[in-house]
Amino acid sequence: MLGVVIDDSRAMRKILRSFLADLGFEVLEAGDGQEALEVVSGADSVPELALIDWNMPVMNGLEFVLEVRKRPEWRSMTLVMVTTESEHSQIVKALASGAHEYVIKPFTKDGMIDKLALLGLVPVGVL
């Protein structure tokens, strides 16, 4: 499985990369939404999963979600917002824009696994 971690914090990318690698994902990284569009475009296959921060320079996470949803060839990509934005209106906006799930920082590893399991993205044996 291929995943992409999109966050302007290198520290957060490292945490999420390690988490996905433990689940068996091959992991790509991007520091903002624009870079993520380029990384996904250049990938050998469409990632099954994108973990997306909201507040980023250049192109934020919500704009990235909207861009992905314009491209039918990327429809299979599961989009999960991983962000400190925790206002109800923001969560609704992200989900209405095409995100599948929403995780608020700080998250625990178990909490994140539970969210991904609901999306069918956790290999048998991990739970």
Next chain:
Amino acid sequence: MSDQAVLPTTNDLEDIAGQVWAAFLDDGHEVVPSEDQQAPFDLSASVAIMGAFEGHVIVQCTTQASRDVASVLFEMPTEEVSEAEIGDALGELANVLGGNLKSMLPGPSTMSLPRVAETTHEHWPSTVEICRTVVTWRDEQFTLLLLSSDQQHRLERDVA
């Protein structure tokens, strides 16, 4: 903004710090409120909150403390972390603390990207302190602050 808005307290700050440290900086050392509520610092990371609440969330600590944070987040020896990694780690800490505090503030509001400054004296003009605490982790102290730019809060402070 409503006069009835309930703003975060020092206890809220300490609770959020406990959650953030437990999730991201779980290296076996617990974060606890410090007995000494004045702590030295030479680095300051902040996020601005803009909207129904206007203000700043600030984390201040020493370079050594921020090295420890970067060391845990990047899983590398303290002496090997770079200045960029220190800035990134401290900025993300302010970002996560700020996001969680924002959820307790009147909304809607947006939050800026984190800003990290090397300073021993940072001035936040036209603000009033809503709450603050100093927490200790790995024998290093971190000052956490929520400041408001709201004129009503300044008036209330002046009356008090």
